[in-house]
Amino acid sequence: MVLSPQWLDELRARTTLSAVIGRTTRLTKAGHEFKACCPFHNEKTPSFYVNDAKGFYHCFGCEAHGDVIRWMTDQRGMSFMDAVKELAAQAGMEVPRADPREAERAERRAGLHDVTAAAQEWFEHNLRAAEGAHARAYLGRRGFSEAIVREFGFGYAPEDRQALKRALARFEEPMLVETGMRIAVEDKDPYDRFRDRLMLPIHDTRGRVIAFGGRILDADANPNAPKYLNSPDTPLFDKGRTLYNLHRAAPAARQSGRLIVVEGYMDAIALANAGIREAVAPLGTALTENQLELLWRQVERPILCLDGDNAGQRAAMRAIQRALPLLRPGHSLAIVRLPAGLDPDDLLREQGVAALERLLAEPASLLDMLWEFEKAAGPLNSPEDKAGLKARLMDHVEAIQHPDIRALYKRELSDRFSAFAFPPRLQREFTPHREWKKDGWKQQAPTLDPRAAERLRRAMSGGARDSLGRAVLAGLMRYPDQIARHEHALSDFARRDQNVGPAIDSLLEAAEALDLRGQSPISHLQGLPAPPEKAHFAFLDEGIDPGDAREDLAEAVSLLVERPALESALAEATARFERDPEGSIAEQARLRERLLALNERLKQFGRRKAAATGESDS
Template sequence: MAKIPNELIDRIRDSVNIVDVISQDVQLRAQGKNLMGHCPFHRDDTPSFAVNEQKQFFYCFSCHRSGNVFGFLQQLHHLSFPEAVEKVAQMANISLPRQYEPGANEANSQTSQVGQLINLHQTAAKLYHHILVSTPAGGAALHYLQKRGMSRQLIDEFNLGFAPDGDEEVLLEYCQQQKLDYQLLRKSGLFVTDRAGNLHDRFHGRVMYPLDGSNGQVIGFSGRILASKGNDHEPKYLNSPETELFNKRQSLFNLHRAKKAARTAGKIILFEGFMDVISAFGAGVANGVASMGTSLTDEQVQIIQRFCNEVVVCYDGDDAGQNAIDRAIKLIAQDAPKLTIRVVQLPAGLDPDEYVQQKGAQSFQQYLEGHVETPVEFQLHYLRRGLNLHQQDELIGYLNAVLRIIAGVSSAVEQNVYLKELADEFGLTVASLQDQVKQIGQTLPKRPAQKAPTNFNAPVDDSPEPAADPHVVSKVEGAERRLLAYYLDDEEVRQHLDQLNGFQFAHDAYQKVYNAVRDYLAQNQKPSIAAILDQLPDDQSRSILSEVSNLKVDHDSTDEVVNDCIAVVMDEAPLKQQIQAKQAALNEAAMVNDEAATTKIAQELVQLYQKQQNMKTEEIG
């Protein structure tokens, strides 16, 4: 693959709005000069992920990830730079010349290995689907799915398939015919190895549900066994193992479709099983997801809150489903306290799949809209299961339990609604229940107020910025950041700094960013943060550029601020240069075994280090 020309890279990057691209994976809201959302790269309870639409870059105030539209796709979807460029080109309907497409010369890269694994999973999904819908071997599985109400359209939409039973290794044989690498097959999770190291298909006699990543590419499978003799010892569902692609704690079935619908609906509906999601989709409910055969995880909760402000838990109506709802709402409330939780309880004995089959799509949609409960309403019903409320001790225990839950509700109006319901049902006075709730509330632990740390280089804006990691910087580093901010903003500052004899930033990282900006401006009239980010060699440099680009520049005092910053930096630079010179001299003395010179230079170097430390202590103080 030939190197993509910078002119073509610039054209492709400038053809899309980074907000439109990131919004496919992160829900963004306007806040000051930025759009804010929950960072997709770390656990982010308070939105700290900023997208600067004007300058076309993103930056997380907590984990300090940054980049332009290419960098976002690279980091989130594990793409190489050429692959990210190709993906953006596709979004912009720009044809990438064949010689610039990601090619075989990246075959040994880690990113390309991930790409090969994805291609292998895509191939396996197509093979399993073909077997299901076009061969006699898939007849029984196809009949099973049709009996459960799956139309051919739904089967094709979700690319459902079948892995044949018996000794035939259909996937392995196909891969061997394509001469695919043994190690690639072994890493994929699609095969198991025997003691001799031979590969065998992992899935046999199972309806295959492809598991897609957030970008719609197949990353794993879940296989449901067909009822037949001799397989009672087999698990009902068999998932792909953990691989470079697939982590079941961090995956949600149907997320790539649901996230699009969630942007319109403002919510995601959480179902228990794959068939529930597929049936709901067929009934016109496209914003449904399901966990991968396990209980909901905190990682999945974090993913959900990136895409919406509300989650509706719709599990089965049996006891197991009720218990799962209780666990889910507690986990969501703990891990994503700002996410609105609602519950839909289906009639006992029915799951969403069965409800759609029995009552139809329209009835299912109406039920979802008309039977929404708050978590407290759910608990009012859930906690009374198995109790005889005509028994005074059980009634008192129940009331104490629900009043403790109501005491945790922040809205006084909402509290009074629940208390009135209890008072009417059990012949009590609202006032007595209010007194009890007040007493309980005094015993509940108070949530500490979140306080944003004071930061020398924090972005200045009229609106509150997200709480960030306390990133303490010295006076010198703060001056370097401020100086770069003015350098990016003001043509006169650029001319002044570039013509300043002997000027050098005290820290190599800032000098590296300055050099990149200066080199870019040698070919362009104005700085483009999005373009310069592509020229920087490492994450630290990109983070620094993103940070300083968010700093506010005071045009009324430019000369004063810039001169002060230059003075601070130049005072530090000579000391740094002295230390470097002494270190070189110490190495030379050690090489010739001059013990006297080594001792003398080492003492001088210690004194310089002490002077440098004293300066930093004074700056921080």
């Protein structure tokens, strides 16, 4: 019976690992994990950990590691299928019936694994033979130790176009072509894909050889040949779902708590040669969504360590753009920016492992990289340039699917943009001051510019068009962290409303001139009017829960900005009707329906406001 990887993933997802292990092993909660004395070896201090979120157990003493199926086979001694059947029964899943076609495909894949394993053995033999001398010389120039050469399975592919076919004569030609080892073209005999190249095996997560990468050794003799050549996609190998060296790096990452992504497999090997063993690499493409998920299964914040040239920075941005829609709490990326013109291998040879470790210890966040990249993408000399920067940043923000993360990115990037681009004239309206005290400089309460304070004072004392506008102003002054949340709606409203609009503008200008996150209510600061003592809105009550107050305030903002928008649409519809009184009956009927609908919405708005404010509906 053959079970698909998707079905097995679903089985693991429906099974709580700690519950299964806890039936025979006493587990103790340890943060987000569980710990116990390892059931696979004798110990007195717990070094066995179970992580339900990632779906694996690991012992830091004996290196026992696996998922829930591995637990059933290794600890309880069950066969694979017996373990799967028992877990499926507990999870309420039906084990798929045997599919003869899938069984045939699985048997064929097993045969292809035999081909790649035999090819790897032959490549390694060639490297040690006389014909591999110049490949060994290259490895010596790169400084790779003999232990690293053996561990990573370096080999050599001869220049002869038929050498591999002769060496692997026990396998049929179609199998050699299907694994990507040979190339078949029309009207020509098949020939070896890899010739006169330093060879590297590519493994799956179980450590089986599934593909190869080959580095050219004599670029001058083959100026048009690619420097690196990988196997094509095959039944064994999908480059978008594979990370080079993951089967070695994953155990090392569990020890160090970090996973490093470099640009190519030679960089990953260079890091291992320097003692940094938790490095992986994509295979000739930018990081894919599937590869990001592979990384996040190991650590929550993998580190991108790409080349310091423009191409490396673009590769980092492509990875960030792929990651943005997938971000979720606790899962992000960190980015190390190498010195210009250097890749990790160059940095190691020129400055040593300590220099790379210093960079890895202080990576930039995904948000930092996003901000710096877009800020450096072009000139920022004019308002139009700066508006373009903000538009690009907001485009990235809109790609984020998780609502909380999207809101936080929007606020942080808006704050940075305001600090960078806001004119000094507006910054002066809300400027913090310092005064000297005997124990040093102390921050005074920021003082609002008198003109801005007067506009707000007039609005708060009744100058606004009704109590709703006054209440919204008071609410935003009480909860200044909400100003950025409603910035776009309030800005649009301020342009339409001649009465309360100037006061709203003053509040937005003050918010942009000073980082108000975490501040006390603005009304407590010097120069600002206090909110009205009598208010019919819950968000102005002293005893209300702050979270509820912010939601009530959001509803009030919605009520405030809805009316002028509806009035504008109503005026536009009326003007169109008056310009074309002789229009078709159908068009006139449609316009009348629109006018009636808009009037009804305005009446509903009045009733909603009256209910919220306690006013009579006029």
